[in-house]
Amino acid sequence: NAGVTQTPKFQVLKTGQSMTLQCAQDMNHEYMSWYRQDPGMGLRLIHYSVGAGITDQGEVPNGYNVSRSTTEDFPLRLLSAAPSQTSVYFCASRPSNNEKLFFGSGTQLSVL
Amino acid sequence: GENVEQHPSTLSVQEGDSAVIKCTYSDSASNYFPWYKQELGKRPQLIIDIRSNVGEKKDQRIAVTLNKTAKHFSLHITETQPEDSAVYFCAASEVRGTYKYIFGTGTRLKVLA
Numbered sequence: 001n002a003g004v005t006q007t008p009k010f011q012v013l014k015t016g017q018s019m020t021l022q023c024a025q026d027m028n029h030e031y032m033s034w035y036r037q038d039p040g041m042g043l044r045l046i047h048y049s050v051g052a053g054i055t056d057q058g059e060v061p062n063g064y065n066v067s068r069s070t071t072e073d074f075p076l077r078l079l080s081a082a083p084s085q086t087s088v089y090f091c092a093s094r095p096s097n098n099e100k101l102f103f104g105s106g107t108q109l110s111v112l
Numbered sequence: 113g114e115n116v117e118q119h120p121s122t123l124s125v126q127e128g129d130s131a132v133i134k135c136t137y138s139d140s141a142s143n144y145f146p147w148y149k150q151e152l153g154k155r156p157q158l159i160i161d162i163r164s165n166v167g168e169k170k171d172q173r174i175a176v177t178l179n180k181t182a183k184h185f186s187l188h189i190t191e192t193q194p195e196d197s198a199v200y201f202c203a204a205s206e207v208r209g210t211y212k213y214i215f216g217t218g219t220r221l222k223v224l225a
Contacts, residue, residue, distance in 0.1 A: 033213070040121070042201060042217035043156070058212065090155065092213075099144045099163075099205065101213060103155040 001026050006091050006104035013081040013111045021076040021107050023091030030096040032074040036060065036087040037106075043090065049074055050096075081111045114139040116204050118216025125192050126224050133219045135202035136184040142204040145185045146213075147176060150199045159200075160187070192223045 045058030
């Protein structure tokens with residue numbers, strides 16, 4: 001099993017550009033989520049999903065969209081990037097019968 | 113909304129001493145409390161967790177205690193070693209409800225040789 005795979009690892013965007021951060025897991029986990037990590041702010045939940053076709057907002061959802069068309073994939077879309085979205089983004093997943101959260105390796109995003 | 117407060121934000125200890133990190137949560141429905149260790153440039157890794165029906169859990173040099181009445185839980189690391197230097201995050205979750213994990217803001221632990 002590859003676990004939780006995030007791509008890309010690094011990305012630089014200009015203000016106003018759009019992009020999608022990819023997250024895939026091969027563990028058949030029902031729960032998937034996106035966090036952003038900023039210095040001194042910890043990990044803040046952006047969006048999460050408890051299964052295919054079901055998504056919900058976390059603590060800081062503004063400026064981000066998600067969809068969950070399959071169990072394996074949970075992409076995060078930035079529609080119009082802003083410098084405030086410069087951060088490290090982590091995707092995480094867990095099965096419905098276990099509380100342990102598995103993290104991807106992260107995407108470092110800079111918006112200029 | 114739900115909130116998890118974590119203290120201190122930085123902690124320096126001498127090698128061999130103990131380190132204690134404390135967290136307080138606001139949502140009384142929370143029933144699962146994990147602790148994550150994050151080394152520089154790496155992903156967070158689960159090091160220990162505790163469920164609400166348990167007051168204390170220990171795994172070698174690390175232990176976690178939970179006080180449900182006061183809504184706080186703590187991480188204890190004994191006999192600290194240089195490789196314990198990292199950022200530690202606590203979290204709270206209601207795993208059979210919303211599935212949301214709310215994280216604390218992190219503690220940067222430095223173990224001085």
